[in-house]
Amino acid sequence: MADVMNVGVNLEAFSQAINAIQALRSSVTRVFDSLKDGMKNKETLEGREKAFITEFQDNLQAVNRDLNELERLSTLVGRPSESHPLHNSGLLSLDPVQDKTPLYSQLLQAYKWSNKLQYHAGLASSLLNQQSLKRSANQMGASAKRRPKVQPSTLALPPQYVDDVISRVGRMFPDVSIELFRPNGTSAVLLVTLGKVLKATVVMRSLFIDRTIVRGYSENVYTEDGKLDIWSKSNYQVFQKVTDHATTALLHYQLPQMPDVVVRSFMTWLRSYVKLFQTPCQRCGKFLQEGLPPTWRDFRTLEAFHDTCRQ
Amino acid sequence: MGVTCVCQVPILEGKSVQQTVDMLHKKLEQLGAVKQGSFFVDCETYHATSNASGKKRQPSKLLYVMHNSETPLSCLALFEGGPYLTADVNFDVLMVKLKSHFQNAKGHKVESRGTRYRYCDFLVKVGTVTMSSSARGISVEVEYCACVVPGDCWNLMKEFMQSFLGSNVPELPSVFAAKPEGLYAPVDCMDTMVQYLELFSKVRKQQVIPGASVR
Incomplete structure (x- = not known):
């Protein structure tokens, strides 16, 4: 829910920021317009220069003001969801029709489950490694108490x-x-x-x-x-x-x-x-069996076998 | 486009061309090969006239223009011993325009027609080679489509050919060994055509088999 609230605030700040950008652009345009028009016709040269400089200063000040305003607003807007843990899929949570497409909550659920599965698989494998030769689970109790804290997710590697x-x-x-x-x-x-x-x-x-x-x-x-x-x-x-x-x-x-x-x-x-x-098959010594070369490779020895010769 | 081997199969003693072809078909079907349409490869011969050989007195090479049903939109032109050229099928029309430079040797047209079989990743084409409407011999083309390097799969192909050609298994086609990178260069369709051309010129020199005319 907090996300949704944030979005509401952000939207307002966004529209203000857009207005501020427009104001900034028009004041900048004014600066260049006045520069382009040059000095206005006045009686004395001094009067001309003075009028031109004051106008230029006014314009620049207006630009400065608009820029400050924009900077103030930009802190309100913030960076949208880039630091979200699920990257771009976090944008799914912005979908207003939550009830019809509960994709995001399902995604979170799936993510949580897959992390949990990973965690438990890691625990199981470390237990199995410790007791590879023992069939009884006598020592299980002791080690279960101080479950090693494994890195919960290797899914989020950089x-x-x-x-x-x-x-x-x-x-x-x-x-x-x-x-x-x-x-x-x-x-x-x-x-x-x-x-x-x-x-x-x-x-x-x-x-x-x-x-x-x-x-x-x-x-x-x-x-x-x-x-x-x-x-x-x-x-x-x-x-x-x-x-x-x-x-x-x-x-x-x-x-x-x-x-x-x-x-x-x-x-x-x-x-x-x-x-x-x-390579011919290591068992039957032939290249072909049913028209296929030896497609199986043993996982340890990497020897070649036909699919039917490998047992 | 896989590694291809084209060879000539001798006609069994006391049998006609058609009977030998039928025997091969039967053997392939027993192996489990499935019929998959038909194919043809043809070859026309052109002599260079004196216009084409230029001022220097070079011994004029023969030009062969070939078609393969496997590449129906292409036409292949091969000089004896190279260079080779792959062109659009319009090339035939161009040859008519070049009549004054290259003359078609009528009656030298050789072609091989027959059935295409597929067995796993192998493609087998058994064809009857005919020249001026008389059957001159049998061609067998074996292609292993999954591999492009002849040096890799030659032993495997040899084993496959043994299974239906028996003792008539050919040697490694010389066209592969002739490449600068040797046997480990990837193949292209020209390799197949050069092999057909070699087979056809062998057939052309052969004596006509008495009584063996196409049905």
Whole structure:
């Protein structure tokens, strides 16, 4: 509600400020008009100069007054919602028809839930790490009391940090080229080109990989209006299969406390596809099975297998 | 546009061209390939007349003008051993205008027509090569659409071709190895046409198979 009140005050200040700007502009115009007209015709030269100077001074004073007024008003207006925690989505709260489109409250709710989920997942993973060999939960009570205060949200990392991690990953692999785009706000979309084999579009949310699509090297990765195409799948069956496996890999490489390690391991895994058409299956020794090359790469050893040979 | 390999398949002993083609179709269908329309590639030969070769007495090269149903709006002109040119289909009209410089060698028109098959990311075209309405041989074109670098996927293609051509699997087409970057340069449609041209000139020199005329 406080937001709505603020907006009311702001609106009034806004209209006053606009009026002040108009006044300022007209007084400035007056200054230049009088300068342009020059000295008026009077009997004596002295009289002419004096009249001109007084008029000029008056005009300048008027400009000064209007400017001060505008400055005073501008402090009232304030900066609109730039420091809002949800960035531009905070503007949704300005929608006057709250009842019909409860988008903003739903968004907040979702955000809260996803933060909570992240937090609990982090706790669970740290607990599991401590007791990887013990099946009983005897020590749970002790550690549950002093729950470690984990950073609640790794979802709100600064974009520079994300850029940094990505560029470091890019430098690790010379045959991988990574282009970073931010088409909608702060979330990054990566276009990973692997040798002359494939192009992967990786949609990130902060440092978490949200979605990935793998396409052939010769395929178009942009939509008709020149934006990155993050939805349509590849025309080739090989790359549709690789996309499926890449999605599996996203689920496999999960480490909520160290998202940069996840990105690095995923890229290492993806990079093993540089020899997609060159390596035979490690089990059956053949290149093709049902018309497809070995599309599966083991998560640890990165060995190539056919989808049906990997068990 | 993927990596393409064009080769000639010998006619089985005691069989006609059509029977051998039918055998290939059957093998492909058993493999699981699906019929997907038809295709043609044709090639006309032009001699350079004395007007065109200029003042210097150069040995006149032959000019080949080819069409491919895969690129219906283009027309490809190839000199023996290069240079090669891709043009609009209007190029045919231009050749008529250039009659005084390049003369069409009538009766030298060679074409390959047949059925197109798709199997996963492979495209297979089995065609009957005909010259002045007599069947001269069989061409098989295999394209692996998902890959653009011949050096990457040649072994894979060879394995696929083995599955329906048996022992007739061709060697790596020389057009790929001839590029300055070698096998790791991306392919283009001209590579396919150069391979067809090589096949056609081989067929042209061949003796006419007795009794093998197109139905």
